[in-house]
Amino acid sequence: MLVATPTMESERDSLANFQSARGFEVIDQAKSAVESVCPGVVSCADIIAVAARDASEYVGGPRYDVKVGRRDSTNAFRAIADRDLPNFRASLNDLSELFLRKGLNTRDLVALSGAHTLGQAQCLTFKGRLYDNSSDIDAGFSSTRKRRCPVNGGDTTLAPLDQVTPNSFDNNYYRNLMQKKGLLESDQVLFGTGASTDSIVTEYSRNPSRFASDFSAAMIKMGDIQTLTGSDGQIRRICSAVN
Secondary structure, X not given: OOOOEOOEOOHHHOOOOOOOOOOHHHHHHHHHHHHHHOOOOOOHHXXXXXXXXXXXXXXXXXXXXXXXXXXXXXXXXXXXXXXXXXXXXXXXHHHHHHHHHOOOOHXXXXXXXXXXXXXXXXXXXXXXXXXXXXXXXXXHHHHHHHOOOOOOOOOOOEEEOOOOOOOOOOOHHHHHHHOOOOOOHHHHOOOOOOOOHHHHHHHHHHOHHHHHHHHHHHHHHHOOOOOEOOOOOEOOOEOOEOO
């Protein structure tokens, strides 16, 4: 949430977030509303965690308990974001290692990837997948995506990560993977390689309740990663800057 300053690079500008992560103004508005009635008590970190849960529920996803009591960092770490956030071309081994370093297992990886039932991606993140003559992409799906993502140009054009139900939280993401219709390389590697993730994808495609349950558990688990509590950090007055 922190914007860059002369002495601090912003994580908003990391490779995975630049011109991609959105909705900062929604968190800012929520923070302003909370500060007006309860100043200096609720952190931006908690607001983000609660907003993620509420957004899930709003579009048909699961509602789960959110732990609160986090405090906000007083610095940003773009280099760490560049290192730790998954790349759209990441292999399954790369993804597994990234998640494992944060204490998240293979089931957590597959469940959290299901968040791609929502959202959009820029053409430049999946263009290579459309034009490299790979066997792991459905020909009809590729042809449809090429119409708005030409080989030359259109890099910032957006496409839904789930073209069937792009505005609903459901398990269609996993059905797409089984049909070779994952938009990003880092999505499709979860199915079709013969790895252990194949069976989890199949399970979630058939059992939306199990997906919802595992997604909720993984979100709670992810919300506990390297949190600041007690006297560490601060409660920012505005989310885009330290106090």
